Amino acid sequence: MSEGGGQIDFTRYERYLEEGIAFDEPRPGVLRLQLTRSDRWNAIPIRLHDSMPLLFAEIAEDQSVRAFMIAGTGDVFSSGGDVDEGMKPRHAGQLALLQYTAVRIITRLLEIPQPTIAVVNGPAIGFAVSLALHCDFVIASENATFYDSHAAFGAAPGDGYVVIAQAALPPAIAKDVLYGGRTLTAAEAEHWGLVNRVAPREQLEEEAFAQLARVFAMAPLAVRMGKMFANAELRARAEQTLNMGLAAELLTIMSDDFNNAVEGFFRTRKFTRDWKGR
Template sequence: MNSTERYSDYEHLAFHRDGHVLTVELNRPDDYNAIHIPLHSELARVFAEIRKDDEVRAVVLTGRGKAFSAGGNVLKGPRPGAGPVLDAFFKDARKIITDLLEVPQPVIAAINGPAVGLGATLALLCDITLMSRTAVISDPHVTVGVVAGDGGLIAWPWLVGMARAKEYLLTGDKLGAAEAERIGLVNRVVEPEQLLDEAQALAARLAGGTVRAIQGTKQALNRIWLDTAHLTLDAALATEKECFASGDHQRAVDVFRAAHAEAKAAKAAKALTEATA
């Protein structure tokens, strides 16, 4: 199977090959590449497909449009309730993380805009992360009533240390690109108009290198993250699942929606006042 056939049935991911470099875009730009259930399902199979693709020697992962990914869309949903749909969702959640960590080819993240929640996790579990100077990153699971169980707890402590990981995962605070680079969360900051070119150039460099040595080194290093995943991921996903099934997440989303609606109404009222003044 060639690469064109392999990736032909994806609706919410877009693919472009240049030589041995495969660029994968999260492709829901009108919704800031928010990860709804269909995209979540596609992510649960794409990394296993890439792993089997001998024509691909390096990957660039990015988002189409203004965002890398806004994570789960708490305003639009849908959110699976307790039952088979929720069970399948969390089975896929585990597969996304472990499959990404088991991809032998080096994966370069090009963080072109906001990377939030699972979007941040996907970027940070890549091998090298380039971040637009204007982008922001955060893992605000706790602010919508769920455990940060989808892989952020694997990436953040290894990248920035346990103290900083706890600060950002327990508060959900966002970081700008300069601060993310300063604390070692991402590799380097790039001007927005240069981001994709630099990511693809780096991927091409790796794709043109000694394949067995590069992939073997990556896989050896990723054993550390896989061991962490095996240690923590199941327990974290189980408690995150409880947050969905118990209604904790829904109650937090209702509060978030109410605050969003209030802020929107206040903004509209202010605009009307200024227009009639």
């Protein structure tokens, strides 16, 4: 954990530290969450996933934080939730808690009053797509891609990507990325307005800080109020869509197809295509 410019009190974030993540302050007042398990495609630890609503609420209340940044390391942004930790079948009580947490992750991220920015250095998969695309600004490298892996595992695509895909993409494209197996390239994501800019890998961080500098040049109270109104419709959509979508996702997580797909992936690290429809 680094204190960079020294404005942020990192002691309040110590309880959120897990293996594979790091907090630092690359510019004064910029709190950066880095995903650092590059040997595991920066998979997000399940404990971090479960504590994200509290983390985002903490950031929202921290007056020393001027902006919040999420970034990957190595060649990948993130493969999403840790398959080995988080996709094993759970009992009904755990699934209900998972649904509640998943809704709160997106709504709390949208409620952070400070500017949020995702620096997508490579492929983003599953839950990582939801995190990145619900930030206020997204700067992507030329080799970044966006892929929803739910249906490939036998699960309905019910999390945050549904919200942003329905809000930003034409219906045919949204369906293709959610359950048609389509991967969006960085150029396609920029074309459809899912990312702000695409930059060469070596210029990615520079572009991200330039974006924040433009926002910091604006009146901070005006930015906060403007963000509140700009995100109001998306937050309402998230509350409604996620509760319905995650209920469908949790039903499919209890299916034989999902269990067989997960077990097969544990063994071979490949997606199964032997679906039974039950």
